[in-house]
Amino acid sequence: MPSPQLSGAAGVARRLIHLRRWLVKRRRKGQVTDLLRALEALDSTLAVALRGVRRRGGMRFDGDLNAARTHLKAMLDQSPDLIVRSFWLGKGWRWPALIAFVDGLSDNEMIDQDTVQRLMDAPGEDPPTPTDVFDAARTQLITAGHLTTTAVWSKIETKVLSGNAAVFVAGNASVILVDTVKYPARAIPATNIEPAVRGPQEAFNEVGLTHMDQLRRWIRSPLLHFDQHTVGVISHTPIMVAYLDGIVNQDLLARVIDRVEGVNRDVITRANDLAEYLVEHRFSLFPQYRLSDRVDWVARELAQGKIAILVDNDPFSVLLPMTLMDFYKTSQDYSVSWWDGTLVRIIRLVALLLGLYLMPLYIALTSVNLNLMPTMLLLTIDGSRAGVPFPPVAEVVIMYVIIEILREAANRLPKELAVTLGTVGAVVVGTAIVRAGIVDDVMIVSATLTALGLFTTPSFEMSTPWRWLFWVMVIGAYALGVFGILLVTVGIVAYLAGLEPFGIPYLTPFGPLRTQSWADAWIRAPMPNLLRRPTSARPEIRQAASSNTPPDRFHLRPPKGSSTP
């Protein structure tokens, strides 16, 4: 039952909200608005908390096995995966006991061999007191590694549903919780969301403990810390806040942990659910965190002073804080030569500009600012548009909608069929649409380049804002031509310059200017030259390596006495 204080607080909050609504109706907001807004937030917080409190109740196990059996069966409404088994504890004692666990979440071997068998085979003749039996079971008999005891039903329920086995001993008001958790899990997969031609391919699976193990293999240092938290009042989703102690900015860490602890929701099922709670600018088009399933990438970001939040049941971890530049870096950039890494980053930038501006420029130069187009090109376009019934802007809309449909269809289909769909889209639809006279050849070329340009963004999150802004650009270009494109560009840059997720300027190292961090921005300097961590995450220790001069040259001489010259 909820405590009367909580219910009372909720009631007061509700009454205050009614008062606020009344004040708003009469336009008398005044200075109490902020206070009332805070109370409204308090009310919603209490509502969620009370739901959890109501579910948990305050009941305790009292040593009655029949009551315990009834409670357990009632808990999951006779669910077949909950196994509740009675047995005699000790060959000689024959003391009534009960074990409960969820089939599929627990390791049967540990339950059979390390728990039930050991308890049933316990030696001894004289029947001891319930406390003695309980202590013997806890300290001598059960050989599983991790045990806890409790009497609170809410905790017992949560633990059993997490894969633990609960051992009830008749007459004793405590329950032994044996850590027998063994989730069915995928093998360590190779990443196919963030592929790389070279370098590590390992990805996270869905098991939180495995996430930690995988990261430990990458950073074998006691500096790697995992702060465990549980989010979701009903789901009890375990999450781990991972960071490198001494390198991560302490203020940043404290803020992130505060925000994680402030999450109050019934069910959190995935990393993105949680991440959307953590950002300040919730309606911002631009991503403020990055989701990655690459273990090597998460380890690298931790080494840069960033924070990773690992969420059980989701192979993607939340990386933060992030700047615009961070979304254009990939694991492969560091697995190839620095020339190659730099080249691909520049290509990504060019592709972004191409994807964002090519079609709007086409509209602007063929609909508004015809005089800015080189004459020969204009004549070519005019010639190719002969017989096309739609204005350029309609062509762009048609083509880009087709591309988006093809993209979404390809995402939903199995990989093999997606390739076929791509071919059908590119060849059949592309050719047919030109022959049908709906769009012209030049438009096919620019639509293809635009799609390719926007798809080269390495981070999935970052391609979305550009796809949205593309349409804003199109409107700007159609209404005001090149001036409209410039206007939208200025708007985007101004917005990005003002964006500061987690206190970090989004455009850094370019705005504000941090030239020291340019070595790992649009260019990727050789590894020995990357001496300092980027300023973006404000790490406690900037120095990442000591300065290193190239090794001295030397010439291999033939061994003494060798006839080879």
Place this chain on the structure above:
Amino acid sequence: MMRNRRKLVLTALLGALMLSGCADNRPLNHRALVLGLGFAPAPHGQISMIFQIPTLTGLARPSMGNSKSGSSPTTFILTGSGPTAARAFTHAQADINKDLYLGQLQTLILSTHLSASQFRNIADTLIRMGTLDKTAYAMATSAPVQKVLTAKSQTTSLAPLYVSTGFWCAHCQVVDLKRQMWDVEQAQFAPARNLWLPLIKPIGVGFQIQSVVFYQGNRVARILSHHQTSVLGYVLGRTSKGTIDLSWHGQSVSVDSLQAKPRLSAEWKRSRLYLGVNLAVTGNVYSFPIPLSVQPHLAWLTKAVKHELTVQCRQLLQSLGRQGLDPFSWGNAYVWQHPHALKRWLDAYRHAVWKVTAHVQLRQLGDTT
């Protein structure tokens, strides 16, 4: 407060949209691209405005030569006449269902038969046209303008594109004679500036541009000969590959790749205007008929070229000066400083003393044949 701010932003946006003129935007489909525009006198003192517009055939093959474009014409001609250029434009517009678009104009052809008032009216109209491409190349012709605009060229199916890239004097070596629309406009606002335009003449296949027309007060004042145009190229520093043929004991010797950079000077002495042109000339000698050591015959050639250039340039400049034609726009600079002294300047310029000097530097490059 918030509502007021929203209203302000909305008003500003609406105002910006209205001022941008986006409501008048018409896409490419609804525009007739005018590549060549000509003006000629029409009967009854009217002005004829001739538009050259690419056809679908021309649009499909803008870069191909005429021989490959088949028999269908690549351009069509639209003509409108009226007492003023603006009325002529309106009449022409009424005959076509697309907007005549002058933003991609390549060539402006002005008939030499236009009267001064017609020329001024045309220039005024061109100045006021907002969408007009001011970088279009301006030329004059004594031939019918329509004939120039329908002439076929060997290199491209759209004549203006060929004309715009071939602004050199065919019979006076390589002299850059490019003049643009803004030169025509500038002359309207600067009375001391003499407009000169290259003269284009249609031939069987293609065009000839080999002489220059000088205007004075919007009227044709003088048409230079080929030779004079060539000399004008040196004086203005517009010759990039000039040639001078000389005679060495009855045998022909040529100095090629001549380039000249002029340095101008002007001074008043005892109420007389002294104008100086100092040419820094460079050139190459490829062959010499008699095998001599290098220095003596180079010295002879240098002296001969120097003499030839100074004499010819002085003759041309004096001749132009007597007519009050000023290719260097000296008068423009003078009138800028003395706004009410135009008459004084013209009088002084007509009686100016010209001094032309040349510093010639030739290189012996050997016989390449």
